[in-house]
Amino acid sequence: MGASQSLSTKSIHEFTVKDARGKDVNLSSYKGKVLLVVNVASKCGFTNSNYTQLTELYRKYKDKGFEILAFPCNQFLKQEPGSSQDAHEFACTRYKAEYPVFGKIRVNGQDAAPVYKFLKAQKSGFLGSSIKWNFTKFLIDNEGHVIHRFGTTTPPLAIEKYIKKALGEV
Template identity: 80%
Template sequence: MGASSSVSEKSIHQFTVKDSSGKDVNLSNYQGKVLLVVNVASKCGFTESNYTQLTELYRRYKDSGFEILAFPCNQFLNQEPGTSQEAHQFACTRFKAEYPVFHKVRVNGENAAPVYKFLKASKPGLLGSRIKWNFTKFLVGKDGRVIDRYGPTTPPLSIEKDIKKALGEA
């Protein structure tokens, strides 16, 4: 679709996003790290299992060069209704998330965040360039290129072997 032709960036490191308080964060800060980029929501049926497993993965691999980048999104049945700061507080308080939870974004449509246009163009899913639902996950290599895409029903712990391989631990 249109997203793939309008994306000229070759690496996630070329993007700047906003943190939960609205400050710019240059994703080049994550060069050399393996990333798992996830669109999250606090009121989704997948919330409990995904956040719990994301926190576990982060604890296991954060010292090996692994980072999770969580982007709250309210595009799917209004399952992230609060502010970006409320989404950040929810993840950090309820699920002890120590990884960054960024500003709320749109992941589909004309107003999708540029970083999501890049991710979707790099690894289309079953719905082409669209994100199906909350907790779609993108594994990004140390070079900033997308390695793989996982659907909302894929438990984070089930992709541990792919993370280890990307880290060079497999």
């Protein structure tokens, strides 16, 4: 996807990504759901607290129109060294993740996944658009628009009030 095409992109629902086994997943299948998109890593100091709280949020809101989309990434000190399937198995086995854990991607640089180029263009972070570390979180409304970006140090449970608002549970 070229830069001009990504600028015309209006919604996360316009992207297709790979699942942990390499099969295409069209994100339009998540239309109507509030999404939390997270770049994850299995060997990060933030792994335990983030995965534990993500699982808690998912269980609490999955039946209310909420979905978590986890994207393993090895760009930060090589903290996701295994395969996409290894990352998926780690999240599902160790942290009981029931939400999708997709194929490994890059979130920064020229080879960044198009979906992440879109997310970063929609909401810049503290020091610009680059993803600074693992577990950066993007909250997406049910129409596919980025409404909030949260850094690594923001625990998932601290985002709960924003999720509830996006779900219309104010």
